[in-house]
Amino acid sequence: xxxxxxxxxxxxxxxxxxxxxxxxxxxxxxxxxxxxxxxxxxxxxxxxxxxxxxxxxxxxxxxxxxxxxxxxxxxxxxxxxxxxxxxxxxxxxxxxxxxxxxxxxxxxxxxxxxxxxxxxxxxxxxxxxxxxxxxxxxxxxxxxxxxxxxxxxxxxxxxxxxxxxxxxxxxxxxxxxxxxxxxxxxxxxxxxxxxxxxxxxxxxxxxxxxxxxxxxxxxxxxxxxxxxxxxxxxxxxxxxxxxxxxxxxxxxxxxxxxxxxxxxxxxxxxxxxxxxxxxxxxxxxxxxxxxxxxxxxxxxxxxxxxxxxxxxxxxxxxxxxxxxxxxxx
Amino acid sequence: xxxxxxxxxxxxxxxxxxxxxxxxxxxxxxxxxxxxxxxxxxxxxxxxxxxxxxxxxxxxxxxxxxxxxxxxxxxxxxxxxxxxxxxxxxxxxxxxxxxxxxxxxxxxxxxxxxxxxxxxxxxxxxxxxxxxxxxxxxxxxxxxxxxxxxxxxxxxxxxxxxxxxxxxxxxxxxxxxxxxxxxxxxxxxxxxxxxxxxxxxxxxxxxxxxxxxxxxxxxxxxxxxxxxxxxxxxxxxxxxxxxxxxxxxxxxxxxxxxxxxxxxxxxxxxxxxxxxxxxxxxxxxxxxxxxxxx
Numbered sequence: 001x002x003x004x005x006x007x008x009x010x011x012x013x014x015x016x017x018x019x020x021x022x023x024x025x026x027x028x029x030x031x032x033x034x035x036x037x038x039x040x041x042x043x044x045x046x047x048x049x050x051x052x053x054x055x056x057x058x059x060x061x062x063x064x065x066x067x068x069x070x071x072x073x074x075x076x077x078x079x080x081x082x083x084x085x086x087x088x089x090x091x092x093x094x095x096x097x098x099x100x101x102x103x104x105x106x107x108x109x110x111x112x113x114x115x116x117x118x119x120x121x122x123x124x125x126x127x128x129x130x131x132x133x134x135x136x137x138x139x140x141x142x143x144x145x146x147x148x149x150x151x152x153x154x155x156x157x158x159x160x161x162x163x164x165x166x167x168x169x170x171x172x173x174x175x176x177x178x179x180x181x182x183x184x185x186x187x188x189x190x191x192x193x194x195x196x197x198x199x200x201x202x203x204x205x206x207x208x209x210x211x212x213x214x215x216x217x218x219x220x221x222x223x224x225x226x227x228x229x230x231x232x233x234x235x236x237x238x239x240x241x242x243x244x245x246x247x248x249x250x251x252x253x254x255x256x257x258x259x260x261x262x263x264x265x266x267x268x269x270x271x272x273x274x275x276x277x278x279x280x281x282x283x284x285x286x287x288x289x290x291x292x293x294x295x296x297x298x299x300x301x302x303x304x305x306x307x308x309x310x311x312x313x314x315x316x317x318x319x320x321x322x323x324x325x326x327x328x329x
Numbered sequence: 330x331x332x333x334x335x336x337x338x339x340x341x342x343x344x345x346x347x348x349x350x351x352x353x354x355x356x357x358x359x360x361x362x363x364x365x366x367x368x369x370x371x372x373x374x375x376x377x378x379x380x381x382x383x384x385x386x387x388x389x390x391x392x393x394x395x396x397x398x399x400x401x402x403x404x405x406x407x408x409x410x411x412x413x414x415x416x417x418x419x420x421x422x423x424x425x426x427x428x429x430x431x432x433x434x435x436x437x438x439x440x441x442x443x444x445x446x447x448x449x450x451x452x453x454x455x456x457x458x459x460x461x462x463x464x465x466x467x468x469x470x471x472x473x474x475x476x477x478x479x480x481x482x483x484x485x486x487x488x489x490x491x492x493x494x495x496x497x498x499x500x501x502x503x504x505x506x507x508x509x510x511x512x513x514x515x516x517x518x519x520x521x522x523x524x525x526x527x528x529x530x531x532x533x534x535x536x537x538x539x540x541x542x543x544x545x546x547x548x549x550x551x552x553x554x555x556x557x558x559x560x561x562x563x564x565x566x567x568x569x570x571x572x573x574x575x576x577x578x579x580x581x582x583x584x585x586x587x588x589x590x591x592x593x594x595x596x597x598x599x600x601x602x603x604x605x606x607x608x609x610x611x612x613x614x615x616x617x618x619x620x621x622x623x
Contacts, residue, residue, distance in 0.1 A: 126552050130603030137600040256423050293430025300424040304416050327416035329512045
């Protein structure tokens, strides 16, 4: 099985091929969710797809390139505001929303990346954190964008709400396939080379800054597209929901849980984590964040390399137990 | 103008204490401790409880805050974080994020989300010097911050444990060969970071209201101060804290127009502070004081 999948080109830096095949099958299965005609279920899975798209965006820069960004929510928020602005000018067309969000984010990320991607390691992380805070504050102070009270966004009538679900599915599926395409290309190998040793990569003639900016801009487009679908589906945008800390941290947590620097990881992580979060919110109303925190702690201690790694594990329980002490001091 | 600069310097003392623990843990153990803000919050609640139950003066609760939070930090590192301490930085980042969620939510259950305050007999007192108003509490806080960073710097450079800590930061392998027990040192450093966060929490409780979610802004400012001052450096955190405090205070006083719209700096203080930070990063990527000492 594994050999066959590898033969199809699903190996190497894409991560474990069985996990990838599973992720693709699960993604295809999510197409039938609206058929259940359950609004709650559709909402839950639309959120999962939204987080998955953002997680893929983060995975390109944080996972494949090794530049840990704490500011990717900025792109999601900008995408949401692109859709809101179009809506206030009488344009309500999802294709236009997503198109504008992708263009704006690509330009914004490329300009910004040219500056901040010269910083390395933690310094890059802090700079990106600052960008998120700064952009949210500036928007909250601009009356043209509704200030801190936000903007209303035109919605389709309720019988057509499924359109937002499928739009989000397309964004998430495109993010998965886009990531797969990156890992099958020279770009993907250049990114991994930069992650492993940037100076050595540069010495081999890899134009590091150009590749880093490309990865960062591609990730920004994924998050921005998710934001552009989220805005009309949600009906309004304001700085606190468009740039919420949850939307910043969840995609990172999901990618790490699923498997950082793999194609299957972000989606598997999003499916599990957003799903569990939803269940906890429903059944342990008062303490669900407490359990969520405890779950993160347990996952990190028991599965520090992510779920996708389990698929490639040889030697069963023993090998797993041995791995638990691998990072001890 | 002078008033704003003075306010910034006074606020900078607390920012420095918050940042110094964060910076030590990051610089020495390569852990970005996202639970640092939660430790600050717990320190503030220790002071609050001692003040309301035993009427203990907040300045007297400083050592108690330190010891309790040190114990918590030591235990967390020794028995939880130590399992993944050598993993890539993201692993511990995520782990401390989970721990932070746990601590904040436990605090929410114990103390609820209500804002509380510590009201001492000297809380509102201030004096005026050359047209500048200085609240006594803030001045005492700054002095405490200076004393604490001074003592910490002396301890790190002269005590046996302090030297072992710096050796571990420089070269783990060489430190181990010289008989340093790294797991023990890591637990002490993490405890120290948590203890200092507790001290900061106590100082913060003196001048602002406290709640379980109070830690986040301090976590972000600790990040920023680390950048300004350089990682793992005690003097760096002090200078960075004061510089950041002044930048933020000045940003708050700024008035201007963007896109034909009157905008005041008070809503943009974080944005302005971060733009300055970004400029510093681009010009001097290792912080204002150059390379970290540890």
